[in-house]
Amino acid sequence: MASNKSSAYVLEAREKAAEGALKLMLMRSPLRIGVPPNHVYVHQRCSEVVLEALEPFCPLKWERLIDVTMGLGAGFSGMGEVCGAVVGYIIASGLDLAARYRDTTVLRILGGRAAQKFMRDFAKEFGSTRCKEIIAPHDLSGYLTPGGEEMEIYEAFMKDTASQMKCWNAMRFAIMYPLPSEEQDLSPVR
Helix, strand or coil: CCCCCCCCCCHHHHHHHHHHHHHHHHHHCCEEEEECCEEEEECCCHHHHHHHHHHHHCCCCCCCHHHHCHHHHHHHCCCCCECHHHHHHHHHHHHHHHCCCCCHHHHHHHHHHHHHHHHHHHHHHHCCCEHHHHCCCCCHHHCCCCCHHHHHHHHHHHHCHHHHHHHHHHHHHHHHCCCHHHCCCCCCCC
């Protein structure tokens, strides 16, 4: 049985979630493992931050979802593809819809519509949905490669406050963006 009832979007609650997410992110990352130059960085990814912040707003709860999606952040494990904030939001919006609908056809329509709307708005705000384009010229794909040029590029990103802020702003945008249930029209056909 589907529930077309919208949840209320509460700006103050989202602001608080975004502030909490930033504090957690700053406390958790980065963690350097190994001795230079043979070390790697392991830290929280943007998809995790967004999922963790949006979980309280979704009626369908998940246990361990954040753990199993860790490879999605930074453009799919640092490869610079789709931004992890985008991926985290799309997963959360799918869970939000799945709590209200059982019909897979309806979920495909509404999930696709929500993902497209979010991705268009995100690209309008940041110029792209791809991590490597948002934080150019940095390449995060070397964060698990000990030593060498890849690690130097990654470390340059870690010192670049402007690029770090672009990442944070992308995560904040995703956290602040209304979930599908917080939109007025949840009908699958319009």
